Amino acid sequence: MAIELRDVGFVYPDGSRAIQGVDLRVDEGERVAIVGQNGAGKTTTVKLMNGLLKPTSGDVLVDGLSTRGRTTARVSREVGYVFQNPDDQLFAADVRSEVEYLPKYLRWSDEKTAARVDRAVRLTGIGDHLDTNPKDLPTAVRKFVAIAAVLVSECRYVILDEPTAGLDMRGLELLHGLLDSLRAEGIAVVTITHDMRFVIEGFDRVVAMAQGSVVVDGPLSAVFCDDQVLERARLKRLDVAQLARDLGLSTTAVTIDDVEVLIP
């Protein structure tokens, strides 16, 4: 059970090429961070994963079925996508209605709805706000409401677009908690992010993109220990890891812990 991109290319209607020759596989339960500059093709790639875009060349398969010929909504129930701006996805008068929208739309039984809504609410920690209007909630909480509304479909893969943007420390803690819970349930998480600390603290696989291609796809070290990759994808190491290199203490340190042991 996996999402597979096989030699995928995508050209926008106005002729601009977004990505070319992308091969990628995300298995269930994996945590993948897609990084790179704005314009590198990250958003295009994830939109291809959930069917919002259909490849102009190559093929995208979700659990063995091609996304071509299936509507976006169908694929999205298996590959959830949480937009960067929660206000693009939220519209109900209160949080409960928001999370219940899809179940009611799909006419699920009351028991099924209750069970799945409870799960989504529990995972995202929004239980205290069920009767509040999303507009009256701070941005961080709205993000989690949007995540809950997507998780209710019991998708096996979730795409999070810049989940840390605008989050304060508390929100960040909640987010890490959410990632852990999702992992415990075997749900794969794919995230687009600029926050290298978030990547290093929460993910074990990184896909670095630049100019529409995958520069490298591998463990943290494949990106953060390779100067050329960092250069091409315009990424930076953690300050402390960079410091270790500048002082000639290490060429392999990635996390703060790695560097800490190097100091006498």
Add this chain to the structure above:
Amino acid sequence: MALATLRDVRFTYENADQPALNGVTLELEPGLVHGIIGLNASGKTTLCGLLRGLIPHFHSGELTGEVVVLGKSLLDWDPAELSRTIGCVFDNPFTQISGIRDTVFEEIGFGLENLGVPREQIIDRVSAVIEELGIAAIAEKNPNELSGGQRQKVAFASIIAMDADVMIIDEPTSQLDPEASEAVFEIIAQLKARGKSIVLVEHKIDLLAEFADTITVLYEGVVARTGPTRDVLGEPGLEAFGVRPPEVSEFAWRLAAAGKPLPFFPVTRAEAARAVSQRIEEVSRGDRTA
């Protein structure tokens, strides 16, 4: 003359049951970059609105306490004059764009047009700002068709084009990648070098540590800490206010906890490099026990 002085300021928005500012006392000096940090809903945006005079003229509610901006009490300021003296950018890029100009060039010049600045000067000023922000590639694009990050840059450019002496900037890098964020901070540093006063609300603590002169931590509507950057970030316990210390500072605390304290406490990358080098040197010379 101080940039702004607040004494025991309390403000509750009209239909709210909790005060947004619950006894804020603060003094900000001119010519510096003042960082404001804190959890969402800690009062940061309200504070900006207050300094800028939106409270009480635009946002109604209950305001008590003393607010003095540039030597004059807030209530004595003419709202139009205050808005001309203090430039302001808020964080939602979709509402900061005027919507009535067809190119980014014209959008950035919009404020200057309203001020009646001669055309030639507008052209020079806008060109300079576009170069500074590196957005020449989108200068002819329609601002209404730009991405969130691009809009954020254009909104920022539009305000610095107006060249006010005081600027209040609320989360200008929330949609930007690290490279663009750093570019924005560098421009803010240049503005300060030209003598401007900046009040900057940000989450990116590492960049604030590099560029801000003072830091004020807001927590639940009150000032939890305020003062020079190094003092505020150097005191342990920031996490209690929902603020993560800079990476290098966290590193320093970890080292201290592991029994290998650094000779001095760093808040910036450069300081950290010096501190670590010094420690290594001292240890190898036998001045400290390993």
Add this chain to the structure above:
Amino acid sequence: MSVAPLNTIADGYRRVASLGNPILDLSPITLLLSIILVIVVAVVGSGWVAPVVVSVVFVGIAYLAGRGTRYLVNILKLWLVVGLLLFVLRALLVKGETVLIPLGPIAVTAEGVDEGLRFSTMVMAICGGVTLFFALVPMRHLTLALERLGVSPRASFVVLASFQSITDLGATARVVLDAQKARGIETEGNVFVRAKAFFPILAPVFLTALAATEERAIALDARAFNSRGPKTSLIQLRPTPAWEWIIVAVCALVAATAIYGGVVGWL
């Protein structure tokens, strides 16, 4: 797609704004008045010949202005959808004596056909004129011209912002539909499926737009929009030469002749 260097863009504002075509460069006011006067020709009188001639004239002007193809495509769409509908409705519903196609109560009569032709061609001529105006004149130039005549910048803002919000709504609708798709709500398919996906979000979309209004007003204030002093403009609108009034005068003459002809009966 190449991007012009910054200097070129900046220099553009040092010159008087020109769209590269003598008709497009006419003052927006000239074009506005002229088109209105020509529309008058189509409206007075009782036949269908005048409106058709006017419509053709409009197409001709569009071509002279270099916007012909686009304009023609739009006009033909309009004729086919709205024009045809108006014609058929009149033809079927207007009662008359000379029955051409017997269909009981909605029989097509000669009078109906005449009325239908008259009404549909007149409406099409008016639409043609309006469409032509918007095809030739950038809204920004119109508001600048009006401001030159003393109209307040607030009024310009309302005009420009209204047009922009229509475009924005389209863009927002697309984003919102994408967001709904991404949640698993079906938006592709027949009209009913789309409607079911779209209607629940209409109200919140409008509400968000309204809520944003306050923020926008603050942002405008930050750009000194409310300042009372004289404003300048990056775009230099061409000063209107005297001879453009001759164009308007000629159109007025034609319109007056048409009115006379309509009254007297030979139109």
